[in-house]
Amino acid sequence: MRLDLQNIRKEFNKTVAVDGLNMSISEGSIFGLVGPNGAGKTTTIRMIMNILQPDSGTILLNGSPIYEADYPKIGYLPEERGLYRKMKLLDTIVYFGTLKGLSKTESKQRTEHYLDRFDLKDYTNRKIEELSKGNQQKVQFIIAILHNPDLVILDEPFSGLDPVNQMILKEIITEFHDAGKTIVFSTHQMEQVEKLCHDICMIHQGRRVLYGKLMEIKRNYGTRKFRIQYEGNEKVINNIGNAKWTVRYDSISGDLASGLEINDILRQIISVVTVTHVDISEPSLEQIFIDLVKGGSGA
Numbered sequence: 001m002r003l004d005l006q007n008i009r010k011e012f013n014k015t016v017a018v019d020g021l022n023m024s025i026s027e028g029s030i031f032g033l034v035g036p037n038g039a040g041k042t043t044t045i046r047m048i049m050n051i052l053q054p055d056s057g058t059i060l061l062n063g064s065p066i067y068e069a070d071y072p073k074i075g076y077l078p079e080e081r082g083l084y085r086k087m088k089l090l091d092t093i094v095y096f097g098t099l100k101g102l103s104k105t106e107s108k109q110r111t112e113h114y115l116d117r118f119d120l121k122d123y124t125n126r127k128i129e130e131l132s133k134g135n136q137q138k139v140q141f142i143i144a145i146l147h148n149p150d151l152v153i154l155d156e157p158f159s160g161l162d163p164v165n166q167m168i169l170k171e172i173i174t175e176f177h178d179a180g181k182t183i184v185f186s187t188h189q190m191e192q193v194e195k196l197c198h199d200i201c202m203i204h205q206g207r208r209v210l211y212g213k214l215m216e217i218k219r220n221y222g223t224r225k226f227r228i229q230y231e232g233n234e235k236v237i238n239n240i241g242n243a244k245w246t247v248r249y250d251s252i253s254g255d256l257a258s259g260l261e262i263n264d265i266l267r268q269i270i271s272v273v274t275v276t277h278v279d280i281s282e283p284s285l286e287q288i289f290i291d292l293v294k295g296g297s298g299a
Helices: 041-048 068-073 089-099 104-117 133-145 163-178 190-196 214-220 234-240 262-269 285-295
Strands: 003-012 015-025 030-034 056-061 074-077 151-155 182-187 199-204 207-213 224-231 251-256 274-281
Touching: 003 041, 015 041, 015 199, 015 207, 030 041, 030 190, 041 151, 041 182, 068 074, 074 133, 089 104, 089 133, 104 133, 133 151, 133 163, 151 163, 163 182, 163 190, 182 190, 190 285, 199 214, 199 285, 207 214, 207 285, 214 285, 224 262, 234 262, 251 262, 262 274
Parallel strands: 030 182, 030 199, 074 151, 151 182
Antiparallel strands: 003 015, 003 056, 199 207, 224 251, 224 274
């Protein structure tokens, strides 16, 4: 499923939450909607899900407006928990599965599969209110994907999950992607985006500040850093090096400024010392965002 947002705007009591947002999410992609808390991510998702109506702009699914019949094809994990606290875990998930069109038998089979995968079988007959926040988050994630939707929208999916369960969730996201599903997830945890996403839209104060393929963004924004370990005379390196580089007795490090590649540096030093190791680190998405916000840039 392809999702397009065209010039979306939403205000609350004259406070602009989303301001002229444009983005296209390609079918079969893993797309990250990122930004700090309060940036407008959840408001944007709620407009996609028709919980809120945009004040202006258009939201299209596969090139057409989203109709009521389309929503069973979408899996949605909200940021806030919306479970029936007095219901038992198994009954809760099975019930939501039937609401999405599954038979009770099929819903129960799929529920048991995911309970086993998330190590929740021992909690089958526990009431939702008796579960930890992390286990409640796992339940909501299972509900979002139980009916095998074509489009999965996850708002802060890693909230409350320990590293083991974060790994399981990421494995399932990858499996859905491999099956051709479109996944959108919103988070302020940008390190998770770097591990999973192909494309991103970064928003700040309701406006888009970064948009595009993650690899291209990291290549075009921020500064890559290098570290070359060597054996040889550091005085020789000092004589040919850049004043901004840091030269030690066994290594040279610095920034790969725009237009400079690691091979350019290696060509300068490889004839006078023996290179033993080369390391290049890309700028983090978080650092790129901080630099952009400080600079007041937009995309």
